[in-house]
Amino acid sequence: MKSNMTHATKRRMIISYVRFHVALKSNCKHMKKVNYFLAVLLGLSIQFASAQVKxxxxxxxxxxxxxxxxxxxxxxxxxxxxxxxxxxxxxxxxxxxxxxxxxxxxxxxxxIIDAHSHLGLDVVNEATSPIVAEVRMKDMVNPYEVGIYRALAGGVTISHAMHGSANVIGGQNATLKHRWGSTDPADIIMQDAPRTIKFALGENPTRVHGRGNGIQPRTRMGVEAVLRNGFNEAIQYKKAWSEYNAAASQKNSTALPPVHNERLQVLSDIIDGKIIIHCHSYRADEIYMLINVARDFGITKLVFQHTNEGFKVAPEIAEYTMGASVFADWWAYKMEVYYSTAYNAAILTANGAITSINSDDAELIRHLYHEAAKTQRYGGMTDDQALSMITINPAKQLGIADKVGxxxxxxxxxxxxxxxxxxxxxxxxxxxxxxxxxxxxxxxxxxxxxLKVSATEMVEPIMIFEGHDSRCMQDTESLFETTEALFNLNH
Amino acid sequence: MQRLNKIFFAFLLALLPMMAMAQIDGEVIKPRAGKFLLKNATVVTITKGVLTNTSVLVEDGKIKEVGANISADGAEVIDCTGKFIYPGMIDGGTKLGLVEINSVAETVDYAEIGNFTPNMQALTTVNPNSVAIPVTRVSGVTTVLAVPSGGLFPGTAALINLNGYTPDQMYAGFKAIVMSFPSSGRRGRFDRRSDDDIKKANEKALKEANELWDNAVSYAAMSANGAELEYYPEMAQLAKATTGELPLLIEVNAASDIQAAIKWVEGKDAKVIFSGVSEGWRVADEIAKAGIPVVTGPIQALPTRDSDRYDTPYANAGKMAKAGVKVAIRTDGQENVRNLPFFAAFAAAYGMGKEEAWKAVTINTAEIFGVADKYGSVEAGKVANLIVADGDPFETRTNIMHVFIDGYRMPLSNRQIRLYQEFLDRSPGLKIN
Amino acid sequence: MKKNLLHAGVFCLLVAGWLSSTLAYAQSDPSGKKRITDTYAITNATVFTAPGQAGVKATVLIKNGLIQGVGTNLTLPKEAKLIAGDSLFIYPGFIDGAGDVGITKPKDPEKPENFVSSNPPDEIAGITPWRSATDQFSLKDSKVDDLRKVGFTIVQIMPDGGMIAGKAAIVLLGSENSTNLLVDNSGLAASFRASRGMYPGTAVGVMAKFREVYDNTKLTSQRSQKYTTVAGLKRPEITPTYSAMEEVVAGKIPVLFSASSELEIRRAISLQKEKGFKLVLTGLEEYEEVLDVIKASGAGVLVKLEIPDDKAIKAQKEDAKDEVKELNARVKKAYDNALAQAGKLEAAGIPFAFTTSGVKSGDIMKAMRTMIANGLSEKAALAALTTNAAAILGINKVAGSIEKGKIANLIMSTDSIFAEDSQIKHVVVDGFVFDYETKAKKKAPKDGEGKGAVKIEGNWDYTSESPAGSGSGVLSIQKDGSNYTGSITYDDPSGSGKASSPIKNVVLDGSTLSFSFNISANEMVITVDVKGEVSEGSYEASMTVGEFGSFPFEGTLNPTLIANK
Incomplete structure (x- = not known):
């Protein structure tokens, strides 16, 4: 029947479809239903998982x-x-x-855009391996978390829901739009945002793996090695597949497909510039190391997170990366951030690095406007410079500056x-x-x-706020043997 | 304001090379005592209103005079035209100086082993050389309460000025015995005890507190009668709280715990101050009725319950003040006590009002701690803890121009500022040698 | 002990089954247990042949394990044993969509010397698709009879294990002397359950790993296919995991995904959409918000046969403050919604059945009645227990209703099955009749009296849950004069294997059993207090671990010791 259809008939059908569609736009409410009808009629498949958001x-x-x-x-x-x-x-x-x-x-x-958050995630860390690039935070989005509403009450409309910092190469993050009230995770994921992935340098991965589990890395040398090994394996992996694909397209090919490895596939995508790296980092030396690694593998989509000693390598960050996302004034909670300065954002900005102010914290995210304002005390930023750090700059670092910010x-x-x-x-x-x-x-x-209460809740739990509420190291508890370590997870 | 800011920094940067020339490389600026005339400012006294075109004379560590026409005789004159003078801010509860880096156990000195350790003295362990101290005082916070934590009676807190090379030089004349009231709240996500477990643990802790308190009352009475008791430093210290010799600073947060604490305090001869009080707004009238003053904070905190409005922690201080509670604000901070003025601003914006918020970081705190004769306002005769600013110190865009503590003119530098100076325009820059 | 039992169970299934089907061995039965006939006629009962059918007075004739006929004019063979059904109501036997009855978790393999937590062997990481529930099942487990007593005749047994636990099987809860296996490899049991302290350590890792296993199974089959047709190729690496996953990837059997919450349901469905396998969702507890998502996915649905605990609702006080009242009202609404969920599933036109995994048999009929009182029709309730379950399990040709030719699985009750006072008098499974005592109208028992002394001596198999993961071991209690002593084994906190401690302060007060023991780990000694209720060989308790909190602790008195009856 298809082949019998004349050209003109086909064209008429397409035109009427388009018209119908345009007419529908003004009547959004019924669109989904009619669209479905059309889809069935025309044999099109429409993904309802990403149905339109409000x-x-x-x-x-x-x-x-x-x-x-x-x-x-x-x-x-x-x-x-x-x-x-x-x-x-x-x-x-x-x-x-x-x-x-x-x-x-x-x-x-x-x-306001928060380039570093863990709100709305059921799991933060798949901490069990130094590289877990294959895991996706999009799988774990929880739109019920009341923290999302609280962030909205502080003017935050987009947050970067990141994997934790237990791994040298962590999982892929999700960029969330705070459409509070929807219970479908797909509705609060910013579907048109590019892919990003979490990296982490320094003490967190060396503690979890080297000191906690007895596997590399235990030192910052090891962190570099894990990175380079991973990228080199990814190059080999990509080569194996392209060789197979080339051979398989030949007639009577006897080529066998290689083993699928999502982890290496993701690393290969990073090298191909398809994913933006967001790297947990504190010390200048480790930041400099990753810049060198990235340059060696031709990676330019790189943003540093926390970056407390970023000010020491500000010229390098400005020249080779998409900048740094920093705390306004957090410091001294661990050794790596003892030699910090609240003037970090100002120095980075003065050196031309794209700089954003983030929260990494369910409390801080409620007043990022105030955190940005601190750059006026610590470095005399202008109003536009300060506001950029919570709007257009994080948008650039998340690859969404053409849409928001x-x-x-x-x-x-x-x-x-x-x-x-x-x-x-x-x-x-x-x-x-x-x-x-x-x-x-x-x-x-x-x-x-x-949005939801438990049917078996006796008394609502009362949480006494005890300072920072960072979840960078959430879900790593089982990796630590001693109970002391359990209650002393520093981010 | 923004322009002022720029000018100030341009000025600061321009000054740097000059200072370098005038000084030996690496020399630091020290706190300096003397006679200073802060001339022609707007003085926000806190207790006596706002005085325009007024000068403040600092001499012998004291505020000698506040007035319009003060003789500059022999004084270093600091022109404060267009500037504002405020009393130094007091933080009613911190761990400043008791810890350097929280994750490095060797530097953590606020929690001793044991449930009953009221004899542990915070003043002993205050580190006058903590890097966080100069970082704090450039924000205008001149005085803080250093508070130990941990067990049921973790130790004795001490009020310190942020100037001095020994704890005794820093000591600002107030100590209090700390009590952690048994808490029905949870300590965080890792706390997965059942409601029943928490209740049981609470009952046990309260029973223990009662026994200890009764013993301390007896200890005090026997000592007063001249009894020679066995060496028992913990009990000897707690005895001082039972007679009111030292105030009792009770850390309490959940509403039901606050009610229980009010009941617990009834009929006791203790001078009681509540600290924390996160859910104070729920029972503000009861706290006011009991006449117990409160040191509350951190203001920038998460609500205690998921069902609570997002702004309850911001509004808590104001709601208690409105109900008639005497309220002071604390950061409960360590390295970031410098945020006290901003916490106060949030409390002010969410219902407390600026005037009351200022009191909550100055005179109220001084009064609650019984040191209002020396601290908390710009009045002749008080200790010269002063700040000079080009605007409202609660605003981030304001620059703090001068800080005086104990009459010393404090250097407005610290490691964070020195790092800024070194790295703003790094040399060598991008080039590889 | 348990191990022997396990083997005994397997023996029953495999060897005994073979014995009875090869009658060539025709032997006498000196035990006296052999029945004299396999033909029964239940006469003049009220028969409900299928959901939605009105009860009609009829006689049901069964023979050879099959229903021979239902009607009023049946010719009854001479060898038929007659059961007077005049006062009885007959229903098709219930079918449990996914159950853990009779299942004992296999012992975890020892970690190898060169164990690396970031890359553990599949078997240790909870990826064991080759395992079969039949190897973990024992018909002699007392819980089997508990479930049969409620009317269940067929169970799809689910293997215990990690994220990919193994293959389910459909079994009859029939005679111990029969083969009771109906369908082997009926589905693959999967869940978001992570491994402790190794990859994948969380649900997000589990999802990634599931994709990886799935994709590589596909590639492996491709390679294997080519390998057998073309010479000179590199030998494909075949692992037990990929081999066992092949039926799933080929769409021959469904994945039985445990998903209790709305978000878990969405996650399982998103995996299905991505990979295209057949999906049956099981263990659903909270699903009201995702009815349309479930419906669109076409997945089979097995709801947990349980209603939420009403302790919190009962604890709400009338004289609470307004603020508290508002919060209480929300909890009450959530509770009411939870009870009404099954009804909404029916209203949405989604056929569903139940799972009894993690459910106490004794609470099942109360849960059913509560769901019915809150909007579920009796027809849909019965369908969920019979025809729908049979359809989801793919056995609707042979089970689910009372029809000639179907397996003789029947329930005989004293009243219509969902009536408040209805009691089950007989359950027929595979033609075997099980009799249960019925009581005249229950009277309210006097406080704690009426029951005999609770027996606690013996070996209890227990499981415990804590944030650190689940644990298990054996609690052994002996009577020593008027006191109790004993010991407990548990997962060694400082390494692999089991450690053991003596138990102290063993107190039995009425049916409340409490005891404590010490665990030493990393030079720390932690005291564990356990307290809970003993009831007919089961122990439901709460375990308080030092200051870390309280966690569930459940024990079962080892059935070998009570099997003498």
Whole structure:
């Protein structure tokens, strides 16, 4: 029957399909259903796992708009349609059906992006091997974690849900969009973000593997060796497969496929520039080492995380990498960060390195605007420089700067409205939007935000906050024999 | 403000080569005593309002005079036109000086072995040369309470100024015996005890506390009657809390524990201060009614329960203050006590108000610790713990220009700043030798 | 002890089965246990032949392990033993979609000398697809009769183990002297269970490893295929893992994935979508949010036959503060939702059955009645226990309903099966009739009285769960005058193998048994206190380990000691 179909018939069908589709766009609610119908009709397969996420329209009026990349616009409006920033300017009017929010006297900035977080993950560390590149944090995303809402209440719209730092090469991370309320992990994963992977240098991997388990690496020399061995094996692996694929395409080929090794495949993808490395690091020497390794293997997509001694090798970081994502002021919690300075971000910035401020912490993520503001005390950063460190700079490091990270027409409408300048210590976030949908509004903030409670819960557990709540080393407990080590996991 | 900031740094950087020329390579600037006239500032006294065009005279470690026309005779004059003078901030609870690097056991000195160790003296172990001390004081925090932790009665806390080469030089005249009230809260994700286990452990701990307390009361009474008792340093120390000779600083956080602690305190002759008090907002009226002052913090903390509003830790201090509780703020910090002003700002923004938040890091703390005659405000006769800033010290964009502790003009440098100076424009740069 | 039992079980299945099927050995039976006939007629009973069918008065004739007929005008053969069914209700025997009854976890292999935790042998890492549940099963386990007593006649037994535990099998809970194996290799048991302290150590590692095993099984079959057809090729490396996985990759048998929570269900389904294997989800406890996802996946569904503990609901107080009341209301709602879930599964049009893994047999009928009271229809409930289970297990041609030619698996109860006071009087499995005592209307027992003294002497096999993983061992209790003494074995914390400690402070108070023992590890001595309830050879307790918390501890009195009855 297919072959009998005339050219014209085919064309008509395609055209009517397209028209139908365009007509449907205005009626989003029914789209999924009808789409399904069409898909069945046309024999297309549509993946519903990545069904559309909610997108909103809104007009924010009369705000001080901190675009970050295009300066500060007083008394200006931001028009959002279908999740996209349509227009930024003055005296904009809302199309019919689009809600207007009067933001007179308030500030609007791009949604805050945290380049280092472990929120929304059921498992953080697959700590059992020095390289676990094959594991995917996307498998472990848990949209029920109330910390996601708390981050939204602090203006954070995107977080980089990372594998932990127990391995030299850890798992692949997930970039999350904080679409609170969805119970489908796929809905809170930023599907259009590129792949990233966690690396870790120094004390964490040498403690877990060398000192904890008696396998390499136990030293920073070993860390380098693990990296180089891994990449070299990946090159051999790739070669074996391309040889097989070439041979298999020949007639009467007798070639046998090599063993599949997802771990080496991922490393090979890193060498091919398909994955951005985000590397836990503290000391200048280890940072310098990885820069050298990366250069030897032609890897340029490399971001350093924590990077407390990044300031010592700032020229190298600026020249050869995608920069560093640092704490505003954390130091001295372990030996590796004793020789730190809160001026780290300022020095890196002055040297031209892309610099972001991150949280790595369920508490700190709630006030990243304040953490960024600390760069003004420690190094005199300008407002735009400080704001860049939690918006466009982390967006660049996550490979999503073309989509988010600033208030520009055409970008995704992730926005935060503040009462008071966001870099003031007294500022209070008022509303947070992701894709133009409001997920946090201080005026409508309900008391109990848990999406789920246990049917057998007697009394809700009370957690007494005892400082840092980092999960860099979560799930590594079973690797330590002594109970002392169990309760003393430093990140 | 931003411009000021830039100018200040340009100035600072321009000054560096000059200083290098004037000094021998590597020489450091030391704290300096003397007579200083801080001229023509806006003085935020905390207790006596805000005084414009006012000067402050510092002499012999004291605030000699606060007024409009003070003679500069013999004094080093520091022009403070356009600047603000505040009292040095006091952090009501820290581990500053008791630990250098938390993961390096050799440097951790705040927790001794044993459940009953009130005789352990924080002042003994304060390290005057901790790298964190100069890092802290450039933020305007001049005084902190160093608090031991661990068992039921872990030790005796001490108030210290962040200047001095021996603990005694640093000591600021207040000590308190610390008690960790049996806690029904969990210590973190690793704490997987059942509710029943926690309850049982609590009952056991409270029973033990009661026995120890009763013994200490008897010990104090017998000693007062001239009895010659066997050497028992732990009991001798706790006895001081039972008579009110030393205040009792009770660490308590969960609402039900706070209620239990209020009940426990009733009828005892102790001078009680609560610390922590994370869930104080739930029972603020009861704390106010009991008349117990509170040192609360960290303000930047996670809510204690998943069902709690996200801002409860920010709002806690303000809610207690509104209910009539005398509130001081602490960081409970070690290396980052420098964040005290920012914690205060969060408390201010989320309901406490700036004025009350300032009190909570100055005069309230001094009053709760019984040292308000010396600390906590800019008043003639008090110890010269002062800060000069180009704006509101709670704001990150503000620069702290001068810090005086005990009348010493403190160098505004520390290792973090020196690293900045060395590495901002590293030489050699990118080239490979 | 247990090991012997295990072998005995296998013997029953394999050897005894062979004996009975080769009657050439025709021997007499001096034990007197041989039955005189295999033909039974239950007369004039109320028969429910299948879910949704009204009960009709009829006679059921069984012979040779099969249902010969159901009706009112059957000709009853002379050798038929008559059972008066006038007051009885007859239902098809229940089928357990995935059970752990009679299963004993095999001993973990010793770690080799050159063990590397980052790359452990499959067998140690919990990847044992070649293992069979039949090797771990014993029909003589007292729990088998407990489950049969509730009406279960067929169980798909699941092997105990790690992330890929092994092959399930479908067995009849029939006579000890019969072959009871219905289907061998009926599915592959998989879970997100990680190995302790080795790769894969967490669920995220398990998912990665599952993909790896799956993909390489595929490649290995490709290589093997080529190898047999073309000469001169490198010999493909065939491992027990890949060989045993081949049926799964070829789509011959399903993966029985244990997934209790919504997120686990989504994860299992995402693996299925990615790799395309046949999927049966088992052990579902929380699934309300993902009904559409389950439906779209087409996976088989085995719900855990259990309702949540109501302790928390009962502990809620009327006079609580408003703030607490709001939180309590949410817990209550979550509880009510949990009870109503099965009904929603039915409403969504998803056929499902049950699993009894981890379920106490004694609680099953209460759970059923609660689900029915909360929205599940009796028809769907019965279907889940019979026809749906048979369909999911692929045995609907031979089991699931009362029809001529199907296996003679029947339940005879004193009232309609889900009625509050209904009791099961007989269960027929494979034509063998098991009789159970029924009591006249139960009276409320007086406090603690009425029961005989609880017996605790003997060897208890126990399992324990803690954040460090699951543990197991043998608790041995002896009576010493009026006191008890004994010892306990456990996984040696400072290495591999088992360590043993004497138990102290053994106290039996009514049915509450408590004792304690010391474990020394790394120069530390930790005291472990265990306390819980003993009931008919099972011990449900809580184990408090020093300051680290309390964890579940479950024991079973070794059945060899009570097998004399």
């Amino acid at each position: 997108k909103g329209s809104v007009l924010i009026k009369n705000a001080t708009v901190l675009t970050v990349t295009k300066g500060t616009l007083e008394n200006s409006d931001v028009l959002v349609q279908d999740g996209i920033i349509k227009k930024v300017g003055q005296n904009l009017s809302a199309p019919s059906g689009v809600q207007t929010i009067d933001a007179t006297g308030k500030y609007v900035m791009p949604g 600033s208030i520009e027409e055409g970008k995704q409408a992730d926005l935060v409205i503040f009462e008071g300048h966001p870099l003031s210590s007294y500022t209070i976030p008022q509303m947070t939007f992701v894709d133009g949908v409001k997920y946090f509004d201080i005026k409508e903030d309900a008391n109990d935000q848990r």
